[in-house]
Amino acid sequence: MRYSFTVLSLLVAVFFTATTARAEVTGVWSTVEGKSHVKIEPCGDKLCGKIIWLKEPLTDKKIAKTDIKNEDVNLRGQPINGLEILKGFVPDGDNEWDDGTIYNPEDGKTYSSSMTLVKPDTLEVKGCVVMFCKTQTWTKVQ
Incomplete structure (x- = not known):
């Protein structure tokens, strides 16, 4: 009986730790x-993120920017604002998420990606091709 209570307590602690880290x-x-x-939120049991604001939302011709560099020609007309760029992230330890992808509308390519919450307001987002990676630091807005 004591053993099952200890296991249950451990499972509850693990659940709350994963849920708390994910919420941050x-x-x-x-x-x-x-x-x-970029707004990051749960998508089922994973995390995803989409662009919700652009510093420069319009082209030189004063029209909304679209995904003109997308490798899929059929998607080049979709607006950048509202575009899902983060997909499939799962928790991987304390304050880390992995197995995701990040789409870069500046070059039209999708990269394998991971994220690490360095501080409550600082997120490192890494995108990789094979073993070559680039890390960006994002700052929490809200």
């Missing part, structure tokens, strides 16, 4: 140089 990364984050804001 959700919210709105400013990307490098404040070019955009």
Whole structure:
């Protein structure tokens, strides 16, 4: 009886730790140089994120920016604002998420990605191709 209570207590602690860490990364984050804001939220049992604000939302011709560099020609007309760029992240230890992808509308490519919550208001987002990675630091907006 004592053993099953200990196991149950451990499972509850693990659940609350994972839930708490996940909640800290959700919210709105400013990307490098404040070019955009990305809202990270649960998508089923994973995390995803979409662009909800752009510093420069219009082209030189004063029309909304679209995903013109997307490798899929059929998706090039979709607006950048509202575009899902983070997909499939799962918890991987304390304040870390892995197995996700990040889409970069500046080059139209999707990269394997991981995220680490360094401080409550600082998120490191890493995108990789094979073994070459680039890390950006995002700042929490809300």
